[in-house]
Amino acid sequence: MTILVLGLVLFLGIHSLSIVNEPFRDRMVARLGEWPFKGLYALIALVGLIGIVWGYGLARQEPTLLYVPPTWLSHVAMILLLPVFPLLLAAYLPGGIQRKLKRPMLVAVKLWALAHLLANGMLHDVLLFGGFLAWAVADRISLKRRQPRSLPSLPASSLNDWVAVLVGLAIYGAFITGGHYWLIGVEPVAF
Template identity: 60%
Template sequence: MATLIAGLILFLGVHSLSIVNEPLRNRLHDSMGEFPFKGLYGLVSLLGLVLIVWGYGAARMDPTVIYTPPGWLRHLSFLLLVPVFPLLFATYLPGKIKAKLGHPMLVAVKLWALAHLLANGMLHDLLLFGSFLAWAVVDRISMKSRTQRPIPTAPTTRANDAIAIIGGLAVYVLMVVWAHQWLFGVAPV
């Protein structure tokens, strides 16, 4: 469990730098330069992600049950997960979805985390998905009081929403019928 927690601290910690101390983040960026800063940011993120995957896998071998969700919550979980990939795509394919939501990736993270919390009641699930849900909520709230940095996206077109929806739903179906089992060893259906 310690490896999972260390991974969460590293991954979400580096992703929280702007939330907790934007001036420090900006000073680091300016003193290091863009590419060294992004390189270090990426390495810390990758290390955190590796520790999360490793720690979560290890925790699954010796699970601690916190609650047992009723079966109907799995169906609700499937429903909540349907828009996740389209929202992720919409983050980088600006259109009406992005304009309406502002930060579709954070909405996707919240839905992903909440859906998994509803369907899983082990301690390691609560740590992983609860941490990501809390981070996404805090990040969204903090965005109201800090400068937004632009992210690279495709040019805005009317087709972007259709591409995001069709592509995202295709990835969702692929994840449900094959990739979730292949990647995580758990068949959703």
């Protein structure tokens, strides 16, 4: 469990620089330069992500049960997960979805995390998905007091919404028909 927690601290910690101390982040960019800062940021995030994946795998070998969700919640989770991939794509394909939601990636992370919390009751699940949900909520709240940075994206177009939805739903379909099991080792819905 320690590796999972350390991975979460590194990954979510580096992604929280703007949430907790935007001036510090800006000073580091000015001191190091934009690309060296981004490289250091990416390295810390990658180490954190590796820790999350490795630690989660280790924690699954010795699970600690916190609660037993009813089976029907896995079906609710599947519905909540339906827009996740389209929203992730809409973050980089500006159109009406991005304009309406402002930060569709944060909405996607919140839906993904909440869905998994509803369907899973092990300690490692609560740490992972609860951590991401808390981070996404904190980031969204912090956007009210700070100027959001622009994300690299394509030119705005209503076609982008169609691409985000269709490709996102195709990815969702791939995940529920074997991709989740192949990547994670768990069938997404228990019947």
